[in-house]
Amino acid sequence: MSNAMATSPEKHLTARGFCITSACWMAVATFMGLLGAIELVAPDLTENLGWIVFGRVRPIHVNLVLFGFVTPGLLSAAYYFVPKLLRTRLYSEKLGLVTVITWNLALVAGVATLAAGLSQGREYAELIWPIDMAIVIAFGLIFFNLIMTVKQRNEPLLYVSVWYVLAAALLTGVTFALGNVVWQPDSGALVGIPDAILLWFYGHNIFGLLLTPLSAAVAYYVIPRACRAPLYSHTLSLLGFWSLIVIYTHVGTHHLLQVPVPTWLKVVAIVDSIAMVIPVMAFLINIWYTARGKLGEVHADVGAKFVFTGTIMYFFVSIQGSMMALPQVQRVTHFNNWVVAHAHIGVLGFAGMIALGGLYYVLPRMTGKPLYSRFLADLQYWLVLIGISGFAIVLTIVGLIQGNAWLNGETVYRVLPEIHIYYITRASLGVMIFCGALIGLFNIAKTLLAPSGENA
Amino acid sequence: MNMTPKAVVIGSLMVLTAVVLSVIVLPYADTSKTTASDIYRPRSADEAAGRKIYIANGCVYCHSQSIRSIDWGLGAERIAQAGDYIQDRPILLGSERSGPDLSQEGGEHPDDWHRGHFTNPRYTRPLSIMPAFAFLGDAAIRVLTNYVQSLGFKNADRRMARQRRWKKSAVTAYEAGPEANVKWLADHVPEGWRSVPNPYPTSAAGLARGHKIYQDFCLGCHGPVGDGMGPAQPHLYPPPLNFTILKGRGISGGILYYQIMNGITGTAMPYFKRELESEKIWDVGDYVAVYFINQSDANGKPRGIDAAYEP
CATH class of the missing domain: 1.10.760.10 (Cytochrome c-like domain)
Structure with a gap:
């Protein structure tokens, strides 16, 4: 790195790239979710439009939320704070930009192929082989860029956020390749029961090894800084980090308790699902005790407000998830909208809220400009919060109706009219979340594009 | 614990490797040797x-x-x-x-x-x-x-063979005209059911219930006026039954009940016994009898003891 560059103001191009990536795809992803919700209410509204038939809209929605909105949002913050925490610059902004472009090309290709009916048919692993490879390469580039940044650091100690980001990029690169069975380019799948076991190992690790560690990294960065307080406990950071990697990776088979897989594997999944309380509470106690008595500071920064709300959602979704792994609970909750509610609390309520919080926290700091509108950010906060809370309530009710009706001997067809009104409510709440996404996109784009004093 | 880059990277990779070995590779050794079940056959x-x-x-x-x-x-x-x-x-x-x-x-x-x-x-x-x-x-x-x-593999093959066998007779009966068709339909109802009238009297509430059931379950094929001209009709052969041809052809509440309950395998008429409880089947049967056939034996002889709720 030349001397001139070392002293020039940092532009954080990679962080900005992932920031606008996240904001744009959040709008598309939530629109696809809304479209799917409307199709469940009025199935003939999109009749004869094969490329947006529900079965294609749903994987587009899910993949875009996971890989278009939440992951880039969290990465944007990470690309900003990892060099900061290491008192250095990002190893290569050029490589970072290549990563952003690769990532976006993969997303565009993902939407196009899924809409065209090119799917491998495995949840969270639908994308075809070339796109899988692009994503694996992107994770490799992210890890390489960050580990090289670590190498050139001027700060000897690695802060907990850095551990989480490094582990997330590395372990997700590996599990993504494994879960998508990249050595079988045609099908991207194993055969029979082993395929189910691998799929849910992978599927659950998208949350366990990607969204959760990246979200934890952002929370560990934002909350102590916003509170101007030291982190409560280094020991709890260690416990949370290692127990997350050890325990979370075991739980995937709790999706298969009703399926003929080996019983010992189910027992492992149930026991470790309960043991998830350890990493969850280690993280939450650490964050909450750091913020103890300082909620005023958290509230004063809209980014920190999003992040803190995300940690509360994490509490609910994790306790719920542990409960849902109990066979007696799962008799009711399995195969129905209870799980859809759970997934939305986790991905939007926890990881999505923290991704938005990370964006709003780092955006003014990396651009050197104030946020375009604090009011719009607050408005988005409430739209998303009311939307996700409503989702959780409405879809949980639907799940209870479905699960209990089935146990009571009612057929699926008979239950459809009972849940129709809740599907309408869900679609209405989806409008709020989509509006929140549009407002966020506007706010973020305005901030990024505003004429700059410092960086012009 | 000093979290050096090496500790983070190598440590987390080692944990992941151990987990993959225990929850993916170990069960694979067992589940990949699964043998075919009794109904299994290869797909064409x-x-x-x-x-x-x-x-x-x-x-x-x-x-x-x-x-x-x-x-x-x-x-x-x-x-x-x-x-x-x-x-x-x-x-x-x-x-x-x-x-x-x-x-x-x-x-x-x-x-x-x-x-x-x-x-x-x-x-x-x-x-x-x-x-x-x-x-x-x-x-x-x-x-x-x-x-x-x-x-469902072999079970599905057996069910498909049954569908094809009965479709042949259903088509023959339909093509032989209304008289023969109605006779064929009734002849396959077990004798005991044929002589049972609808045990409940026709009531406004019962007809309203029947109307609702008809709209939710029957209308797509049999049509809003029971003439068998619902939107599914162009796709089905033999076509859905036109209920008006049943008039004066010895139809009983029991026959209607049995056909709704059990369906008519070989035709598009599904069985509804898993979706409709007994009262709903009697109600929709009487709705069809009153409105479309214009001939109901509800509450007719032989009669049992009236149900306790009847006024």
Whole structure:
């Protein structure tokens, strides 16, 4: 790195790239979710439009939320704070930009192929082989860029956020390749029961090894800084980090308790699902005790407000998830909208809220400009919060109706009219979340594009 | 503990390796040797092509192929076994059941029912929220139907053979004219049922209930006025029954009840005994008798003891 560059103001191009990536795809992803919700209410509204038939809209929605909105949002913050925490610059902004472009090309290709009916048919692993490879390469580039940044650091100690980001990029690169069975380019799948076991190992690790560690990294960065307080406990950071990697990776088979897989594997999944309380509470106690008595500071920064709300959602979704792994609970909750509610609390309520919080926290700091509108950010906060809370309530009710009706001997067809009104409510709440996404996109784009004093 | 970059990177990779060995590789050693179940047979090329259409259109997001031990209410005659899935790449267990489980769907309905249903599911199932698949085109719908009809393997094959056997007689009866058709329909109802009148008197409340059931379950094929000209009619052969031809041809409440309960295998008429409780079947039968046949034997002789709720 030349001397001139070392002293020039940092532009954080990679962080900005992932920031606008996240904001744009959040709008598309939530629109696809809304479209799917409307199709469940009025199935003939999109009749004869094969490329947006529900079965294609749903994987587009899910993949875009996971890989278009939440992951880039969290990465944007990470690309900003990892060099900061290491008192250095990002190893290569050029490589970072290549990563952003690769990532976006993969997303565009993902939407196009899924809409065209090119799917491998495995949840969270639908994308075809070339796109899988692009994503694996992107994770490799992210890890390489960050580990090289670590190498050139001027700060000897690695802060907990850095551990989480490094582990997330590395372990997700590996599990993504494994879960998508990249050595079988045609099908991207194993055969029979082993395929189910691998799929849910992978599927659950998208949350366990990607969204959760990246979200934890952002929370560990934002909350102590916003509170101007030291982190409560280094020991709890260690416990949370290692127990997350050890325990979370075991739980995937709790999706298969009703399926003929080996019983010992189910027992492992149930026991470790309960043991998830350890990493969850280690993280939450650490964050909450750091913020103890300082909620005023958290509230004063809209980014920190999003992040803190995300940690509360994490509490609910994790306790719920542990409960849902109990066979007696799962008799009711399995195969129905209870799980859809759970997934939305986790991905939007926890990881999505923290991704938005990370964006709003780092955006003014990396651009050197104030946020375009604090009011719009607050408005988005409430739209998303009311939307996700409503989702959780409405879809949980639907799940209870479905699960209990089935146990009571009612057929699926008979239950459809009972849940129709809740599907309408869900679609209405989806409008709020989509509006929140549009407002966020506007706010973020305005901030990024505003004429700059410092960086012009 | 000093968290050096090496500790983070090598440590987390070692943990992941250990976990993959224990929860992926170890069970693989066992589950990859699963042998075929008693109903298993290989799929034909056509059925495999239909499965590809099923995957491309995301059917798996709403339809499970996994009958659980707790699924007694879904008509589970057989709980899924590991040996059912040994040629499934990928396995399509599903994760959410917006529509019914399909692992034993083969032979539940004849092919023409499926073609009407895929064209627009509300043609055969008025309350369905499944998307219309007419955009796939007739050829693809045919292939997809072949896949669905293979679900359940040998059990499905037996059910399909039964559908084909009875379809032949149903078509012959239909083509022989209304008189012969009605006789054929009634002749297959067991003797005991034929002589039973609808045991409940016709009432405004009963007719209102019957009307609601008819709209939710029957209208797609038999049409709003019971003439068999519902939107599914162009897809079905023999076509849905025109109820008006039943007048004066010895129809009893018991015959209507039996046909609604048990369906008429070989035709598009499904059985409704898993969806409608006894009272609902009597009510919709009387609704058809009163409004479309204009001839009801409700509360006629022989009569049992009146039910306790009757006024």
